[in-house]
Amino acid sequence: MKALVKFAAGEGNIDVLDVEEPRCGDEQVKVEIAYCGVCGTDLHILHDRFRYYPPVILGHECSGTVVEVGRLAQHVRVGERVTVLGATAVTCGNCEHCRSGFFIFCRSRRGIGHGVDGAFTRYLVARPDQLYRIPDSFSLEEAALSEPFAAAVQAVSEITAVQPGDTVLVSGPGPIGLLCLKLLAAEGVRTIVAGAADDDERLAAAARIGAVDVVNIGKRELSEAVKDFTAGTGVDVALECAGHPSSVRGCLDSLRPMGRYTQIAICGRDIPFPIDQMLYKQLTVRGSITYTARTWQRMMDIYARGTVRLLDLVSAKLPIADWRTAFDLCADRKALKVLMYPID
Ligand SMILES: [Zn+2]
């Protein structure tokens, strides 16, 4: 089968190659991939800025259909449409983090698409516990956004515990920021979205999706815009989804006393953080990275309720042969989410 492979360490070294089709073990399930989203992580792997184990098939945000069920695998049937919690592909299962559900911190963990073979190809094998059945009303395109949406669900609902009545600032209108907005808008939470000078298209998308105000920080000072909008008080919650020093600063400046700040984006370097604001405003500062299996179940319940639809976040669907175009669309920050699909 054809697969998009990081075939060696270093800059670049990605190509569509012929690889062996994976065999479905007794305790495994084989999934035919429908779509797999391109993620910032894939760009980091392209440029050798993220840990990976070559040769490895890339892609970790996928949906598909079960085509084979191993002899000892239970609770799954051929023909079911699923999304895959690929981050748990390899864990020790026994450390305190695995046992408490926070497998993300397991030192043996390897996820699909960088640690082990991923989903920019036709077939993937997984354990039944990694699969989540997609509600009938939800499309395979939308379900391919599950992995990043789960990160938004953990950040918004579990870590930050946003409540109806809160006013929220989402700083950074990339896919994660807009997925946070989707969830907040569905819950009727007033949300302001901020972006940089070249984010006009994504800010327009934010306004369509349900932001009550959008701020282009190239044109308006963020904390001033937030003050205007909140009658001088500041926001209750700031979600930092840009990973940029000016965004971090803008979030801190925009929070009201006793507000909550959650770091969701990766900055990738040390940046100034005016920590006295934590003290003087008595802020709660937290970080949110990925999700637990519990988060995925919560996400499936959200899908089933039908209050969140994700299709308008998909801006392109391309075959894996066009991976360069797909990666470029993501790199120049014009596209929302780009999906790829397998080829023969
Ligand atoms: Zn991702």
Ligand SMILES: [Zn+2]
């Ligand atoms: Zn472990």
